[in-house]
Amino acid sequence: MPVEVLKLVAVSCMDKTITLWDLSRKSVLLEINLPNGGVHSLSYSSTFQTLITAGYENMISLWDIDQQYFDCTKKGRLVGHASMVTAVQTVEKTPMVISTDDLGCVKVWDLRTMSCLQTVELGAKTIVHTVVDMYECGRIAFVGARINILEFEDLIYIKNNLKTAEVHWPIRVEYNYPLNELVVCTRKDIRFLDATTGSVKKIYTGLLSNNEDDITVFKLIQQNKKFILGDQRGQMNLYMYANGELLKTLKSHHNEVSSVKVDYVNKLFISAGWDSQVLIQKETKTDFEVKRRVKNAHFRKEITQMETSIYHNVIVTGSNSNILYLGLRILEIDWDA
Numbered sequence: 001m002p003v004e005v006l007k008l009v010a011v012s013c014m015d016k017t018i019t020l021w022d023l024s025r026k027s028v029l030l031e032i033n034l035p036n037g038g039v040h041s042l043s044y045s046s047t048f049q050t051l052i053t054a055g056y057e058n059m060i061s062l063w064d065i066d067q068q069y070f071d072c073t074k075k076g077r078l079v080g081h082a083s084m085v086t087a088v089q090t091v092e093k094t095p096m097v098i099s100t101d102d103l104g105c106v107k108v109w110d111l112r113t114m115s116c117l118q119t120v121e122l123g124a125k126t127i128v129h130t131v132v133d134m135y136e137c138g139r140i141a142f143v144g145a146r147i148n149i150l151e152f153e154d155l156i157y158i159k160n161n162l163k164t165a166e167v168h169w170p171i172r173v174e175y176n177y178p179l180n181e182l183v184v185c186t187r188k189d190i191r192f193l194d195a196t197t198g199s200v201k202k203i204y205t206g207l208l209s210n211n212e213d214d215i216t217v218f219k220l221i222q223q224n225k226k227f228i229l230g231d232q233r234g235q236m237n238l239y240m241y242a243n244g245e246l247l248k249t250l251k252s253h254h255n256e257v258s259s260v261k262v263d264y265v266n267k268l269f270i271s272a273g274w275d276s277q278v279l280i281q282k283e284t285k286t287d288f289e290v291k292r293r294v295k296n297a298h299f300r301k302e303i304t305q306m307e308t309s310i311y312h313n314v315i316v317t318g319s320n321s322n323i324l325y326l327g328l329r330i331l332e333i334d335w336d337a
Contacts, residue, residue: 003044005199006067010051012039018053020065029070032063045090048111049202050075052097054088060099062114067199078109080116089131091140093205098140100128106142112204112244122148172218185218204244209235219260230257234273250288251281259306272317274302297325
């Protein structure tokens with residue numbers, strides 16, 4: 001199986017090992033031993049930079065391959081099949097992994113959370129040995145004694161989306177110093193690049209609740225352990241940096257989110273939007289609580305820029321009216337008055 005991102009070829013054998021080859025040098029760069037269940041199927045997710053292996057057991061292993069030192073780390077396991085896994089396949093450009101077992105059970109997994117999204121029963125008479133990714137036409141094929149084809153519910157959207165060759169320009173770029181990563185946010189996805197080589201390490205897609213929405217704001221927080229996304233509908237969500245898991249939902253605006261700032265001293269999240277509002281929220285154990293709300297800040301005009309100063313306790317907002325407004329965070333401000 002080609003691992004195009006690393007420019008290697010992965011080979012699985014009956015000797016319970018996986019070898020990764022550099023064909024230009026005709027040499028083995030990495031060998032992975034799987035003594036427990038061996039391996040009969042493997043797949044690689046270029047989107048999430050994860051090697052996926054299935055052997056003669058009821059679980060699937062996930063591996064992370066370091067692009068610089070070519071060593072391997074086990075990221076986790078997908079556990080949920082009641083019998084031996086017979087096939088596994090990634091669905092590129094999505095976080096989905098499809099697996100089957102010898103009881104005719106099909107499971108759809110989310111690589112970000114390592115959890116099962118859906119289970120489909122094909123019947124014990126259907127032993128699947130190959131899963132074919134047909135995402136371009138919105139389907140997945142299961143090959144065994146017969147061929148079963150399952151269709152995605154959002155078939156029309158998938159086809160229309162793939163036909164449109166859209167270039168996603170960056171709207172925000174940040175540098176994660178501890179991991180030496182460039183984090184590039186576009187309107188549709190977040191890409192993590194190795195700052196030394198420039199190669200893509202992983203891509204998070206489908207983070208918003210509606211795939212047709214665009215990301216408008218991206219903010220790394222809490223020492224790059226989490227990040228916030230805002231969209232054109234005014235929704236804001238908090239995600240885990242390591243796997244893209246949705247953690248919490250912030251209180252929303254009524255229109256596009258244009259800016260998000262964080263006051264780490266007082267643990268406050270400050271956001272501005274095209275609804276001419278500024279929201280100041282504080283995170284609780286289960287939710288976010290609005291502490292201050294500035295309404296009609298620019299007399300119904302869209303807030304396009306915002307900066308905050310913790311030292312001066314001031315929020316500065318701007319719009320296309322060429323006027324800047326300054327407000328104190330400690331006051332209950334009603335700019336309608």
